[in-house]
Amino acid sequence: MTMQITERDKKILIFGGIFVGLVVLIVLVLMPLVSSGSLLQEQIETQELQKQEKQMKVDGYPVLINREKAVQKQYDAQKQLYYSVMSSADIDQLMTGIVLGMGAQVENLHITMPDMEEYAALNAYTDIFLENGEANTQSEAGNFDGAYSAQVVLNITGTREQLQKTLDFCISQHPKQQVTDFSWQENKTGDSKPYSLTMTVNLYMCEDIETYIQKQEKAAAENAAAGATEEPQ
Numbered sequence: 001m002t003m004q005i006t007e008r009d010k011k012i013l014i015f016g017g018i019f020v021g022l023v024v025l026i027v028l029v030l031m032p033l034v035s036s037g038s039l040l041q042e043q044i045e046t047q048e049l050q051k052q053e054k055q056m057k058v059d060g061y062p063v064l065i066n067r068e069k070a071v072q073k074q075y076d077a078q079k080q081l082y083y084s085v086m087s088s089a090d091i092d093q094l095m096t097g098i099v100l101g102m103g104a105q106v107e108n109l110h111i112t113m114p115d116m117e118e119y120a121a122l123n124a125y126t127d128i129f130l131e132n133g134e135a136n137t138q139s140e141a142g143n144f145d146g147a148y149s150a151q152v153v154l155n156i157t158g159t160r161e162q163l164q165k166t167l168d169f170c171i172s173q174h175p176k177q178q179v180t181d182f183s184w185q186e187n188k189t190g191d192s193k194p195y196s197l198t199m200t201v202n203l204y205m206c207e208d209i210e211t212y213i214q215k216q217e218k219a220a221a222e223n224a225a226a227g228a229t230e231e232p233q
Helices: 007-079 088-101 160-172 209-229
Strands: 105-112 121-129 135-143 147-158 177-186 195-206
Touching (some): 088 105, 088 160, 088 195
Antiparallel strands (some): 105 147, 121 135, 147 195, 177 195
16 A cells, blocks of 8 residues: 655645754753853852942942041040959059058958949039038949949048048049049047048949950841841741
């Protein structure tokens, strides 16, 4: 039996072959090219974003440097007003030296060291002392970053003049020292130390800039980590 291919069959076969060829071309050539082109475009966009980010950092670097210098200058100026961070022994030596330098004697000295995890709230004198000898202080709002406060309670003895000189000196050291309370007592013993003075003094200490920056960076990192782990509401 002989099969004859008509002209119509030939056309169908030709078009079918062309269609199959187009499908093969699309699947094997065009689709990989499109996929590769999309991936390349994504890479280009990523590189462009990275380039923009780096350029922003480069452009902002002088601003950051100037800001850091300004913070350093401001911090150094502020630090001059306060003591450096001291140990309890250093504070004892400082206050004992002040008292002895005025000719008085230390009978008792108690130091409360600060919590180094919290900065101190600074106080300011409104009227340093009233005429009746009572301290008059007013607390300023907020804490000063980098400052800590140690409290010293002293009981000292000597002449009225020696104790007054000691009290006046501590008051004059504001803001690094602040007398928050004091009381006089006359001793009836007839010895060479006829008066006693008990006073409470806050010593303000400022940590060095390197420690301050490290703490700020650590706090910022912890805050960023905490924010990243928060569940979306």
